[in-house]
Structure formats: structure tokens, C-alpha cells
Amino acid sequence: MDTNRFTRVDATTWRIEPRGAMRVPAIIYADAKLIRDMDDKVYEQAANVATLPGIVQASYVMPDAHWGYGFPIGGVAAFDPDQGGVVSAGGVGFDISCGVRTMLTGLKISHVLAVQKSLADSLFRQIPAGVGSTGAITLDEIDTDAMLVGGAYWAIEHGWGEARDLERIEEAGKMAGAKPAYVSDRARERQRREMGTLGSGNHYLEVQGIGEIFDAEVAEAFGLSTDDIVVTIHCGSRGLGHQIGTEFLKEMLLAGNAFGIDLIDRELACAPINSEVGQRYLGAMRAGINCALANREILGHYARRIFAHYFPNCDLRLLFDVSHNTCKIESHAVQGKQRELFVHRKGATRAFGPGHASLPDALRPFGQPVLIGGSMGTGSYILVGAPTAETKAFASACHGAGRALSRHAALKQWSGRKVVDDLAERGIIIKSPSLRGVAEEAPDAYKDVTAVVNAAEQAGLARRVARLRPLICIKG
């Protein structure tokens, strides 16, 4: 994008002034290079979101933003129901509550290096990953309803997880307000054999070593030291979430005229929060969030089982579990007044700063862990929500490196075999059912994750705590 199209507020804050149908400005947090490298579509989509009814303050965009559908990936927007605010199925996306969890292991890099290949093989065999994979769990109707209400709590009740995990999951592992009755038979059918599966695309399970600590005090509170091993899982609500997204996107699009909402882009399909379809979507979407929370809890349980085989005294403790495709009711200060807002984060992480009431006691003085998935080769980061994130973007931060090249372009540039071999030379084992999938996810197809997190820190969204380097990556 041309930086001259923005009002530059500071080194990492770029503002699109309201024009035309925009009700509020759009604000992108990124450095000049990240802005220049972003697709023009990000500008267009950020401005389009600013036209939606009831939007509060601004349409925000995180430093890892790229061209999405309707909302940019990396978009954050809050809506006030009392001012005609809307909920948008496109603003949440198909993979409802797609997110990341990181588990501490108490192991050091040397422990994993001693069994690296065997551990990678075992994880690949036992974690269902990729298209066509099925989990060991088959849901019947009653179980599905219980799962859609209970989330991670449901998984733990069934023995697939540990109760101590709950305080380390957003919403304590169980999203309130889920309405299974609004989840269609087709969505249920899509999920019947998909519990405890990783999915495909950019979803993964990684065994990572801590390469660098940036904030010793917070790292200690998070239980992170240099050379420690952690396990990170990235996946979402699987077929159930995809189907809920598909069905409500269509329904909101068709209902749009009845609400008198003039859409600039059909993908922004939305409904007033205080409408029947809006409430129905919220109930179904929250059930989708619980599906994702249950799924990640089950996958965490599988990881525990496999690690216990290799390291009998090993104790995998959940650092945190974040979701990055959601719409949640949150209380935020707007011009000095607390308001209950419906905050959409589409490819953005909630990033509560120190003192937030929802954080467990051990984390509250420091802030919420913000887990940033990088690419297979470049590593990932653990950040902590900054005190200023609240005023900057409704307590939000980036969620990953963000793609720099399309899958299409990646496939033309790299061979999956070569990516696997090159990474193996650097000590990183990649296991995937598809070499083409690996090529599409090649490290250089992503933006520089370090540039993204530096921009997030400079913009006051989240601060760096630790950098992780991958040792084993199971790709779906």
C-alpha cells in the first residue's frame, strides 16, 4: 500500500480518515515497511468495515493484516447494540474460534533432541491431521449438545483434559450463551467424526524450544526459561464452525435488505445484534467457540499422552489458550465511559493487559499471554497484553506472521520436498500428509514474524516475552 494514502499518527499508527459512507476512521498498526508490503485490499476492507452500523471508535487493523473476505484478516471492530450495532458472520469467519494454545513441559531442548525423530513420528501417527482424517471420538446427538455448551469443560468431564487447564483458557473454557438448538443438522454432521482432529492448511502442532527471553520477570511468571520445551497447537472449530459460518453468512446476506443495511461488500453480511437472526447467530457462534475449545483441549490431552510415553515424569501444564476468530461481549472504556460492546476479532488475539479481572491470579499482575504463531521455519513468539492495548484497539493484538504470498504463488516458488529437507538441515522435522501442503505453507510465504511482533510492541498492543524456535512441526 502507498503510505501517502494515510494520515501518519506516529511510527506505527496509520489512519484512514472517514470519507463517504465510513462512520469512523480506520486505523492500521504497523511500521512503514509492513504497510508498504500490505495488499491494497487491506486498505479497502478496513475502510469498508468502518461503514457498518453501530461501529464504535474505529475499524482497527493489526500489523499481520492481509486481504481477507469482508473484514481484513487482522481486523478488530466493536459494535454497540444500543446504537444499531451489528454482528457479522463474515467478521468472525468460517473457522470460528480458531486459536492457539501453548503448553509448558518442564523439559529442556536436549531432552527432546535425544528422541526428536521418534517423537515426531509418534505425534504424526497419533494426532489426526489433514484432509480426510477422523478422530477416535464419534459424537452422538446428546454428546454434541453437551459439547456445544460445555466446551473444554465437556472434554475434561470425558477424561480428555485436566481441570486445572480451565482457568488458562479464555472464558474459563466454556463460552456462555451457546445455543445448540441454533446449530444445524448439517453442522453437527460435519463434526461427528472431527473431534480431536487438527485440520489442515495453516493448522499445526509444534514442539518448540525457547530461544530468547525478552522480559525476564514476565517469562518467570509464565514459567518460561531459555532452552525450555513447549508444545503449541493451532486449530479451530473444524467442520462445525465452517458450516455455521457458511449458513449464517448466506442468511445474513439474504436478510440484509430487510434490515436496511446497505452493504459495500456482500462478504460483510451482518444483522443487528438485537435482531432474531443476530441473536440466533450469536447462540450458534458461541456453540462453535465451545467446539473449538473442546477440540484444542482434546488435542492437548493427546499431546500429554504421547509425551508421557517418552518422558514418564513430564507434566504438560497449559500456559494459555487464545482464540482469534470470535465476536465477544466485552466491557471497554470509550471516551471515559464503560460500554458493553460486541468485539469482532478476525485473525486477531484478545490481549488483556495487567490487572484484568478475567485473568487467573498467577497471570493477573502481568497480563494475558498472547500466543503468536509464526511460520514453520522462523519460529513463534509469546507476548503479553500491554496496558495500552485497551485504548489502542479494544485490548487486541496480532495473531500470527500473516501471509506475504498467496498459496498459489508459494506453490510456484517452492517444492514441498525441498522445504522439508532445508528445514531438516536446520534441525526442524516437518511431518505432513501432503508435500504440496508444506510448499503452500513454506516459511517465506509468510511475513517476517519478528517485524510483526516488533510493530505490535511499538504500537503498544503487546510486549515481547519470549521467542520460540520449532523443533518438530506436525502440519495438517
Add this chain to the structure above:
Amino acid sequence: MILQQHGAERHDIKDPRAVSCTGWEHFPHDADVGVRGFGTSPAEAFEQAALALTAVVTHAEVRPLIAVQVTCDAPDLELLFVDWLNTLIYEMAVRRMLFARFDVKIEGTRLEATLWGETIDVARHAPACEPKGATYTALRVAQTEGLWSAGCVVDV
């Protein structure tokens, strides 16, 4: 002329002989992928776009061993196209199948189709990624110089 371009850039058809063309292509999107089919009728363009959707998942041969019947209905052709792709995505997901051959009939805005395919064989098909849903982004069903095209971005 067959326009089956694996991983091709957007292909503009300017050749007047293209009136008789059928084919498909992928077009780039930052995070996801666009699918587009071409044909002498909307039904043919829809069939070709379905082949493009299968090619998002695999470049391996898919055998037309099992037949599945589907129907879709939507207020206009563009919304029908998204519905069609979403129906395919649903059938692929719940049946664990990939589809190789399509017979589409469109009357007004109602579509009836038979899909032929086979159960996914991970070793043989090496599926690269899973389509989550068809989007309204870059959605266009249109006739240009006698040739129909139908395309949109698919979230993967």
C-alpha cells in the same frame, strides 16, 4: 483449447474462438485461493469450477466410482454458485470424498447435479488443504463474448 492450469495466474480469455472453451483456473488471494470455471453455459462453468475446487485439495487422479445427487436453490446465479461450492464442500467433508466428474443442470435458480468421485486415500491423493467454505469475495458469474465464467474465493 482446454484451460486447465494448475497453479496458473489469472487467465484472461481474449481469443474469439474461446466461445467454445471449457476449463478452470485458480486465482490468487492472500490467504486463500480463488476458483473459476469457464463454459458455454452457467452449468458448464459450474462443473469446471467444481474441478478447480477438487484441484485445491489434490492434483492426483480422482476416480469417479461413487455417484452422489445434490440440489441447491438460491435467489440468483451468483448466490447459487456459492451454494453449489458449499454443497460440494459439505459432501466432501461428511463423506470423506473427492469428486472428479460433475453433471450439473440449472433451471432458473435451481440446480440439480450428480457428482462422481471416490473416498479420500491420503497416501494416493496427498490432500494439501481442506476447503472450509466458499465466500462472496471476488464472486462473479457472468457471460463475456458468449463464454460463461463462475468464480469466487474459497476459504481453506
